[in-house]
Amino acid sequence: MIEVRSLRKTYPGGVEAVRGIDFDVGPGEVFGLLGPNGAGKSTTIGMLTTTIRPTAGTATLDGLDVSRDPLAARRASSVVFQEAVVDRGLTGRRHLDLHARLWGVEQRQATQRIDDVTAALGLGTLIDRMVGSYSGGERRRLELARALVSRPRVLFLDEPTVGLDPLIRHELLDLIAGLKSREELTTLVTTHYLDEAERLCDRLAIMHDGLIVALGTPAELKEQLGRELLELRIDGDAPAALAVLRDRGIARDDAFLVGSTVTVPLNGHASSEVMAAVGELRLATSVISRPPTLDDVYLRLTGGRLAEAA
Amino acid sequence: MLTATLNPLMVLSRRRFQLTVRTPRELLVPLVTPLLFALVIAPALKTALHTDTSYEAFVAIGTVGLLVPLNTMFSGLSVIVDREQGAQRELLAAPVPRSLLVLANLLVALAITGLQVAVLIAAAAARGIHFDASTGGVLWFLGATSLLGVGMYGLAEILAAKVPKQEEYIARVPAVAIVPWFLAGSLFPISAMPTALTWVAKFLPLTHALAVMRYGLLGDAAGLHNIWGSVDPAGAAALSLTVTAFFAVALTIASVRIFTRSAVR
Numbered sequence: 001m002i003e004v005r006s007l008r009k010t011y012p013g014g015v016e017a018v019r020g021i022d023f024d025v026g027p028g029e030v031f032g033l034l035g036p037n038g039a040g041k042s043t044t045i046g047m048l049t050t051t052i053r054p055t056a057g058t059a060t061l062d063g064l065d066v067s068r069d070p071l072a073a074r075r076a077s078s079v080v081f082q083e084a085v086v087d088r089g090l091t092g093r094r095h096l097d098l099h100a101r102l103w104g105v106e107q108r109q110a111t112q113r114i115d116d117v118t119a120a121l122g123l124g125t126l127i128d129r130m131v132g133s134y135s136g137g138e139r140r141r142l143e144l145a146r147a148l149v150s151r152p153r154v155l156f157l158d159e160p161t162v163g164l165d166p167l168i169r170h171e172l173l174d175l176i177a178g179l180k181s182r183e184e185l186t187t188l189v190t191t192h193y194l195d196e197a198e199r200l201c202d203r204l205a206i207m208h209d210g211l212i213v214a215l216g217t218p219a220e221l222k223e224q225l226g227r228e229l230l231e232l233r234i235d236g237d238a239p240a241a242l243a244v245l246r247d248r249g250i251a252r253d254d255a256f257l258v259g260s261t262v263t264v265p266l267n268g269h270a271s272s273e274v275m276a277a278v279g280e281l282r283l284a285t286s287v288i289s290r291p292p293t294l295d296d297v298y299l300r301l302t303g304g305r306l307a308e309a310a
Numbered sequence: 311m312l313t314a315t316l317n318p319l320m321v322l323s324r325r326r327f328q329l330t331v332r333t334p335r336e337l338l339v340p341l342v343t344p345l346l347f348a349l350v351i352a353p354a355l356k357t358a359l360h361t362d363t364s365y366e367a368f369v370a371i372g373t374v375g376l377l378v379p380l381n382t383m384f385s386g387l388s389v390i391v392d393r394e395q396g397a398q399r400e401l402l403a404a405p406v407p408r409s410l411l412v413l414a415n416l417l418v419a420l421a422i423t424g425l426q427v428a429v430l431i432a433a434a435a436a437r438g439i440h441f442d443a444s445t446g447g448v449l450w451f452l453g454a455t456s457l458l459g460v461g462m463y464g465l466a467e468i469l470a471a472k473v474p475k476q477e478e479y480i481a482r483v484p485a486v487a488i489v490p491w492f493l494a495g496s497l498f499p500i501s502a503m504p505t506a507l508t509w510v511a512k513f514l515p516l517t518h519a520l521a522v523m524r525y526g527l528l529g530d531a532a533g534l535h536n537i538w539g540s541v542d543p544a545g546a547a548a549l550s551l552t553v554t555a556f557f558a559v560a561l562t563i564a565s566v567r568i569f570t571r572s573a574v575r
Contacts, residue, residue: 011575049403052575075405085399087325087392089332094325095397101321102404146400 001027001154001186002048007057009043017043019210020057025186025203030179032197033190035207036302041190042082044207045158048188049079061154075103077154078147082162082190084139088132092123092142095131096149103150110149117145121175137168144175155179157189161196169196176200194294204294206301213301218294225254225265225292225300230274232262232284241283250277256300263296318406322414329388329396330418339384341426344373349437355497367441367528370434372496374427374455375520379462379487381426385419386466389569390476402573409566411573412467416562419463420456427455431527442529450526450547457554458519462487464561471565471572490516501536512537515557518550 002025009018018040025031033041046052048059050070059066064073078099086095093114100110118127121141126134134142140160147155160176161169177200179185191197197204198218206214206221214221234241238260245251245264255264262284266274271289278287330337352369392398401411435441443451465486473479493507494500494516500508511517521533531543538546 046575050574051399051402071405071407074403077403079400079403081399084395085397087329087397088395089329090325094328098321098325099400099404102318102401102406104405 001025001029001062002031002188003058003060004044004048005058007044007047007059008055009040009047009052010055016210018047021205021207021210021212023205023212023215025188027186028182028184029202030187030189030200032201032204033188033207034192034194034197034204034298035190036192039207039302040210041207042158043210045079045156045188045190049077049156050074076152077156078103078150078152079156080140080143080147080158080160082159084143086131086139086143089130091130092127092134092145093118095142095146096127099146100149103152105150113149113151117148120178121145135168137164137172140164140168140172141175144172148179151184153184153186155185155187157187159190159192161191161193173199194298198294206298208302214297221297222292222294225296226267227291228266228271228289229292229296230264230266230271230278231288231290232264232278233286234260234262234283235285236283238262244283245278248277250274254300258299263300265292315407315410318404319410319414319417322401322406322410323417326388326415326418327421330385330422337422337426341377341381341429343380344377344430345433347373347376349433353437364528364530366434366439368524368530369497370431370439370441371524371527372491372520373430374523375458375494375496375516376488376491377426377430378423378455378458378519379491379516380483381423382419382459382462383466383469383483383487385415385422385463386470387476387479389415389467389470390473390479393470394476398573408570408573412562412566412569415467416460416463419466420459423459424455441527443527447526447529450551451523452526453551454519454522454526454554457551457558458516460558461515461554461561464558464563464565467565468561468568471568490514493517495520495533495536499532499536508536515554518553522547522550522554 004021004023006020006022007018008020010016021044033044035041043052047054048061048066050066050073054067061073062076064076066073096114096117097110100113105113118124121144123141123145126138126142131139131142157176161172164172173196179187189200201218203215203217204221205212238257242251242255242257242262245255245262251264252267255262264274275287275289278284347369352366355365355369402408431441469479469482469486473482493511494514495511500511500517503511517537521537524530524533525543525547531546534543534546534550538549541549
């Protein structure tokens with residue numbers, strides 16, 4: 001449904017936002033693009049939605065080339081943008097109607113679909129209010145409803161829950177997760193919330209500095225770090241501690257450092273054995289053993305940039 | 311094909327109209343200054359300078375040359391609002407040619423400008439200012455006013471595409487909408503200015519539009535004579551209308567291109 005080949009974007013001034021990426025998204029699949037700010041996720045969505053012109057490479061949506069046939073590609077897709085993209089002086093219903101009309105939905109069909117999405121997304125009491133009076137979460141739900149009115153074959157969600165409070169975020173995630181039952185809908189979602197990606201996505205690509213550095217199902221990505229790892233809190237020179245662990249053969253190249261925490265995949269070694277070796281070195285104030293999470297995969301591949309940004 | 315273009319154009323125009331009427335300031339503010347000129351300042355000047363009643367009519371038409379640029383420039387402001395706080399990105403992701411976004415805004419700007427010009431002329435007539443208009447004359451007037459509106463809106467779109475912030479845009483409005491008005495024979499004939507400025511005025515589309523408007527609504531060909539010399543009035547009006555049309559077409563094409571390029575990075 002989505003095919004991306006050697007896609008590249010260099011902005012005027014020479015900033016290489018996307019440096020040649022390839023991926024496919026199958027029909028009905030929910031595909032996540034993960035990465036820290038500046039990794040190239042939004043630029044990728046911009047190129048797929050034809051609001052950013054690719055410098056090189058190709059991208060197709062349902063067989064439609066976004067550069068050669070942008071109108072048809074746009075007709076097949078809808079977007080929920082990262083920031084508010086609404087007219088505050090129009091009602092929610094008018095937003096949905098406007099989208100339906102621009103995407104060529106017949107008036108009678110549009111009315112029915114608006115009623116359907118309004119009910120499905122719990123917008124019944126809001127829909128005839130001016131959007132300027134909506135809360136952040138309400139506005140997000142409206143934007144999602146708007147994107148669904150045209151029954152797109154491809155839905156782009158660009159950081160859909162960013163800036164929302166935890167309760168509203170979870171409510172919205174429930175709604176987005178509910179979209180998975182729509183077999184005709186292929187979804188590409190960008191996020192830097194890893195729990196969100198793990199919950200929603202069938203497959204993930206992790207982007208870093210404009211490149212895809214890992215791609216697979218959440219389970220496949222976690223398998224890269226084995227079944228168990230150690231997390232060491234270092235009180236002192238953490239890079240030096242990691243170097244010592246590597247020198248002693250306790251940590252390998254896949255061990256990584258974020259702030260004062262060193263994470264060491266066990267790669268089949270018994271945790272008790274490695275914990276004992278670490279204990280002898282007296283480097284860590286605490287050591288815990290746990291299975292790897294998507295956060296570990298992400299932090300290892302992106303060099304902890306998210307943690308630094310936060 | 312035509313329906314496929316007209317339907318989204320109407321949908322986009324309706325959106326722009328609904329947003330515009332929700333901000334009455336956009337409708338009223340551009341009207342205030344021209345009304346003041348037509349109804350208060352012109353009669354006061356007539357009395358002070360001991361001119362005859364035709365001067366009031368001369369200035370009334372001259373204020374149309376202020377109203378059209380002011381209103382179209384205000385309409386251009388909404389493009390920045392759309393981009394900064396509105397739904398422009400959703401519209402850019404819609405399966406419609408992006409030129410329609412500009413043309414839809416243009417249609418609404420023209421409709422509102424037309425309404426305001428009608429209010430201005432009606433108010434001037436109610437104040438006792440006499441217009442000597444035949445059907446043909448009204449057509450000359452409407453042609454010049456519409457083409458001036460189209461060209462000025464194109465300029466507003468270009469400015470809105472180039473200027474990132476509303477306050478920067480507003481700071482440029484006087485240079486675009488008001489300075490040419492003083493030079494274009496709005497309050498006095500261009501022949502009353504120093505020769506160099508008269509030549510500058512001859513190159514302003516507003517000068518041509520105002521001369522055609524006065525020819526149409528007052529039967530006054532003096533403005534056309536000041537531009538073209540001893541060409542017959544109808545021929546001179548056609549020439550000035552052509553200049554205004556060229557201005558309108560060129561600015562519209564440029565505005566569509568610049569909008570499309572600036573909207574897609």
